[in-house]
Amino acid sequence: MDLEAKRHRISITVNGIGFDAEVEARLLLSDFLRHQLGLTGTHVGCEHGVCGACTVLLEGQAVRSCLLFAVQVDGLRLTTVEGLASGEGSESLHPLQKAFWDCHGLQCGFCTPGILLTLLPYLEENPTPSEGQLREVLSGNLCRCTGYQKVVDAALAASRTLSGAEGSELEGPSGGSETVA
Amino acid sequence: MSTRYFGKSVRRNEDPRLLTGRALFVDDLQLPGMLHLAFLRSDFAHARIHSIDYSEALGLPGVVAAFDAAALGEYWKPGPLLVPPPPVEGAVFSARTQVPLARGKVRHQGEPIVVVVAESRYLAEDALDSIIVEMESLPAAVDLEEALAPGAPLIHEDLDSNLAAHVTQRKGDFDSAAKNADLVVGRRFLYDRGASAAIENRGIVAHWDERAQHLTVWDTTQAPIPIRNGLAGLLGLSESQVRVIAPFIGGGFGPKIMMFYPEEVVAPWIAMRLKRPVKWIEDRQENFFATTQERGQVHDSELAVTREGQILGVKDVFLHDNGAYNPYGLTVPINSQCTLLGPYRVPHYHSEFRAVFTNKTIVTPVRGAGRQHGVFVMERLLDLAARELGLDRAEIRRRNLLRPDEFPHNHQIIFQDFAPLTYDSGNYEPCLDKALEMIDYHRFVSQEQPQLRSQGKCVGVGVVCYVEGTGIGPYEGARVTVEPDGGVSLATGVGTQGQGHFTVFAQIVAEALGVEVHKVRVVTGDTGAFHWGTGTFASRGAVVAGSACHAAVLEVRRKILRLASGILEVSEEDLELADGAVRVKGVPGSALGLGELALKANPLRGAVAPGTEPGLEATAYFGPSSGSTANGVHAMIVEVDAETLMVKIQRYVVVHDCGRVINPLILEGQIEGGVAHGIGNAFYEQLIYDGEGQLLNGSFMDYLLPTSTDVPRIESGHLETPSPLNPLGVKGAGEAGAIPVGALFAQALEDALSPEGVEILEIPLSPNRLFELLEEARSR
Numbered sequence: 023m024d025l026e027a028k029r030h031r032i033s034i035t036v037n038g039i040g041f042d043a044e045v046e047a048r049l050l051l052s053d054f055l056r057h058q059l060g061l062t063g064t065h066v067g068c069e070h071g072v073c074g075a076c077t078v079l080l081e082g083q084a085v086r087s088c089l090l091f092a093v094q095v096d097g098l099r100l101t102t103v104e105g106l107a108s109g110e111g112s113e114s115l116h117p118l119q120k121a122f123w124d125c126h127g128l129q130c131g132f133c134t135p136g137i138l139l140t141l142l143p144y145l146e147e148n149p150t151p152s153e154g155q156l157r158e159v160l161s162g163n164l165c166r167c168t169g170y171q172k173v174v175d176a177a178l179a180a181s182r183t184l185s186g187a188e189g190s191e192l193e194g195p196s197g198g199s200e201t202v203a
Numbered sequence: 204m205s206t207r208y209f210g211k212s213v214r215r216n217e218d219p220r221l222l223t224g225r226a227l228f229v230d231d232l233q234l235p236g237m238l239h240l241a242f243l244r245s246d247f248a249h250a251r252i253h254s255i256d257y258s259e260a261l262g263l264p265g266v267v268a269a270f271d272a273a274a275l276g277e278y279w280k281p282g283p284l285l286v287p288p289p290p291v292e293g294a295v296f297s298a299r300t301q302v303p304l305a306r307g308k309v310r311h312q313g314e315p316i317v318v319v320v321a322e323s324r325y326l327a328e329d330a331l332d333s334i335i336v337e338m339e340s341l342p343a344a345v346d347l348e349e350a351l352a353p354g355a356p357l358i359h360e361d362l363d364s365n366l367a368a369h370v371t372q373r374k375g376d377f378d379s380a381a382k383n384a385d386l387v388v389g390r391r392f393l394y395d396r397g398a399s400a401a402i403e404n405r406g407i408v409a410h411w412d413e414r415a416q417h418l419t420v421w422d423t424t425q426a427p428i429p430i431r432n433g434l435a436g437l438l439g440l441s442e443s444q445v446r447v448i449a450p451f452i453g454g455g456f457g458p459k460i461m462m463f464y465p466e467e468v469v470a471p472w473i474a475m476r477l478k479r480p481v482k483w484i485e486d487r488q489e490n491f492f493a494t495t496q497e498r499g500q501v502h503d504s505e506l507a508v509t510r511e512g513q514i515l516g517v518k519d520v521f522l523h524d525n526g527a528y529n530p531y532g533l534t535v536p537i538n539s540q541c542t543l544l545g546p547y548r549v550p551h552y553h554s555e556f557r558a559v560f561t562n563k564t565i566v567t568p569v570r571g572a573g574r575q576h577g578v579f580v581m582e583r584l585l586d587l588a589a590r591e592l593g594l595d596r597a598e599i600r601r602r603n604l605l606r607p608d609e610f611p612h613n614h615q616i617i618f619q620d621f622a623p624l625t626y627d628s629g630n631y632e633p634c635l636d637k638a639l640e641m642i643d644y645h646r647f648v649s650q651e652q653p654q655l656r657s658q659g660k661c662v663g664v665g666v667v668c669y670v671e672g673t674g675i676g677p678y679e680g681a682r683v684t685v686e687p688d689g690g691v692s693l694a695t696g697v698g699t700q701g702q703g704h705f706t707v708f709a710q711i712v713a714e715a716l717g718v719e720v721h722k723v724r725v726v727t728g729d730t731g732a733f734h735w736g737t738g739t740f741a742s743r744g745a746v747v748a749g750s751a752c753h754a755a756v757l758e759v760r761r762k763i764l765r766l767a768s769g770i771l772e773v774s775e776e777d778l779e780l781a782d783g784a785v786r787v788k789g790v791p792g793s794a795l796g797l798g799e800l801a802l803k804a805n806p807l808r809g810a811v812a813p814g815t816e817p818g819l820e821a822t823a824y825f826g827p828s829s830g831s832t833a834n835g836v837h838a839m840i841v842e843v844d845a846e847t848l849m850v851k852i853q854r855y856v857v858v859h860d861c862g863r864v865i866n867p868l869i870l871e872g873q874i875e876g877g878v879a880h881g882i883g884n885a886f887y888e889q890l891i892y893d894g895e896g897q898l899l900n901g902s903f904m905d906y907l908l909p910t911s912t913d914v915p916r917i918e919s920g921h922l923e924t925p926s927p928l929n930p931l932g933v934k935g936a937g938e939a940g941a942i943p944v945g946a947l948f949a950q951a952l953e954d955a956l957s958p959e960g961v962e963i964l965e966i967p968l969s970p971n972r973l974f975e976l977l978e979e980a981r982s983r
Binding site for chain 2: 048056057060061062066068073102115119122123124128130135163165
């Protein structure tokens with residue numbers, strides 16, 4: 023079987039940067055992002071669409087990159103976790119990232135990129151969600167470390183910031199104000 | 204000096220890297236010329252291998268090599284026994300450890316037989332399809348009792364039976380205690396298997412540098428130093444020729460401390476042989492077969508009590524499922540045996556277990572490591588006794604709790620660290636009181652529950668106690684260095700899997716040196732940075748490595764004061780450390796930055812005085828004589844849907860005492876995550892094997908992890924009874940949350956369904972299983 027014959031040219035935009043690449047038809051989008059583009063912030067936990075760790079934004083919508091082939095996103099725009107912060111330093115974190123930092127919304131951090139990218143479009147469309155609504159939204163992202171409580175706290179804190187309810191500064195949990203950075 | 208960082212909810216140093224996708228996980232490594240491995244695994248749980256033919260695979264595109272057991276030659280040998288049997292009189296123990304690739308027969312589903320090396324993982328997996336293995340399926344030993352019965356299929360044919368171990372520990376004389384008891388209650392209790400299910404699967408990258416004659420291995424391990432030492436021995440290298448790095452690890456929970464997994468042995472050997480870097484990343488399906496699991500035990504247990512509910516003795520005889528091999532020795536069943544005693548005074552104890560080989564995935568510790576079973580048995584027995592005696596469930600526990608004046612308390616049996624099981628400190632009754640108060644137990648039982656029941660609602664409350672032996676030896680170490688830029692670097696050998704080591708260890712150092720926490724750069728789990736120590740297990744990171752960090756930083760502090768005292772010409776007692784500088788007390792203008800001082804301690808001209816060392820650096824070690832014992836009480840209120848038997852947790856309360864708290868926010872996270880894991884174990888997760896040893900639910904579609912809609916908000920309260928065994932007064936907390944949840948579910952559900960008279964003697968449960976139990980109770 024001539025594998026070279028099965029390669030396809032694709033052009034995609036990831037985090038605002040254009041890429042042209044040749045891929046096999048069967049190459050998963052998650053593998054393409056991680057191994058061909060070197061964007062390893064997108065993590066792979068189950069490769070059958072359940073755990074949500076590989077979630078990225080495709081034209082602004084949260085999708086599971088392990089359930090798509092790279093060829094399917096030809097001509098489209100993607101956002102990965104590397105595209106959230108506005109710069110390098112911790113001061114340029116996206117408010118959602120900052121809320122997770124303030125609220126201890128992550129432990130091992132492996133599922134976190136998928137959680138951030140699940141929440142981002144949701145919070146844009148639903149700026150003031152209830153805890154129950156957030157738990158529904160997050161129910162497609164498995165986390166084995168946190169028990170979800172501080173993930174939910176972080177999402178609530180981010181929603182307050184993003185909706186402008188509490189100015190630009192996020193509020194950490196009680197007792198969490200002794201931050202040092 | 205007042206506490207500035209120790210005990211504060213400092214946010215984590217490691218988070219910005221993790222939140223932006225810049226943290227390195229093993230699968231993120233991409234090395235030039237790297238090859239990829241895929242393993243052909245057995246479909247059978249028990250089978251004889253007649254022949255293996257991978258010749259066709261070798262001719263496929265992109266395939267570089269393939270190996271089976273025979274091709275490994277003299278490198279092939281069974282893995283090491285990690286934990287020898289404990290020094291218990293009369294203990295029987297047969298070690299049969301896992302092999303790199305199956306030779307002659309396979310003993311569990313998913314055992315690797317052939318490894319293919321190719322230019323990509325896709326091509327390596329393609330090639331697996333062309334390999335022909337002729338196998339003869341054998342009857343499997345799956346059920347624990349059947350596996351021990353005469354005529355059962357023999358898993359290790361050089362043994363007479365599938366018995367792996369038989370250990371009895373005794374204290375006092377249970378039989379006479381039982382004769383004098385007003386009541387003896389007994390039942391059979393079951394606890395079944397679950398998966399650890401870290402969201403990151405296992406993985407390894409190995410790179411042999413031929414010119415430097417040096418091997419670098421990145422491994423998703425909780426124990427990089429023992430992996431380095433072991434690999435050096437296996438590969439005929441000196442330990443200094445091998446560097447093992449455990450970078451960021453996506454959850455550990457126990458199985459990532461197993462060693463050596465077959466893939467861990469095979470990958471570095473292939474990298475050296477082919478002189479190219481190799482990578483193997485486990486996929487989720489492999490994880491269900493190839494990563495170790497836990498929790499299969501069957502207990503026949505009795506509790507002897509007085510009429511007042513005072514415990515006279517416990518007898519517990521149980522079977523423990525080893526799986527196909529037992530590299531981790533008896534750690535899990537010994538933990539079950541010891542943790543059963545809980546926070547209670549138990550004068551007479553007879554505990555006896557048989558560990559059994561079965562045709563299932565290997566069993567090694569998973570968060571809790573056998574402690575769940577012990578707690579389940581004891582708490583259930585107390586519930587049964589309370590019911591028979593007409594006592595309140597909280598009250599029977601209170602009557603048996605050890606009092607503060609009974610510590611240290613020696614239980615006169617041997618623990619997993621081979622030291623006598625001795626509780627160092629504790630104050631149990633206030634924990635129970637606080638939990639009862641937080642969940643408003645008495646009001647619920649006397650007012651709310653009857654009211655809700657009259658409305659037709661099935662509501663119940665549970666309250667259970669537990670202890671957790673934590674922070675065992677042998678030792679850990681740390682090196683603290685003040686850098687010329689005024690920052691501090693800290694290296695320790697333990698690996699990190701999300702516990703916040705980059706922050707809590709930094710807090711310990713920051714506290715002693717008066718620098719900000721984010722100025723302390725922590726390196727963990729890299730043998731190139733620190734190569735003495737054991738690993739992250741048994742809730743020991745904060746206790747053992749934390750105490751080593753403390754010892755090292757105190758020595759650095761002494762060096763700082765000595766040097767500054769000479770430069771500033773004042774006595775050391777008149778100096779203080781604050782704001783990243785050392786200064787004369789009350790004279791802010793005298794401040795000498797720590798970076799500046801570090802430069803002066805490493806002069807380019809002039810001598811370093813005899814008896815002193817250059818730099819502001821120190822290395823120290825800490826080895827506790829025995830483990831410190833944490834404890835807690837969990838309480839919950841549940842509502843059961845009478846139609847669907849779905850369970851809704853209305854409230855969940857944890858009151859926990861792990862000594863002095865380094866970072867309350869991180870501690871809460873550990874507890875909440877542990878409880879979620881426990882809830883999974885209790886009600887959602889179960890690895891279901893059929894009679895042939897086939898796993899029936901090996902995917903996240905069929906094996907259900909609890910989600911954000913299943914895990915309730917957890918209300919936590921803390922008490923602090925310092926441990927006298929380490930200078931920080933800390934006890935471990937990593938596993939505690941998961942330990943008592945099964946016992947709590949059983950009690951609360953039994954209470955909710957008490958009008959039906961259902962008895963819950965097993966974990967995990969599920970709506971389906973509850974339905975079956977109810978049907979049985981109704982037909983009685």
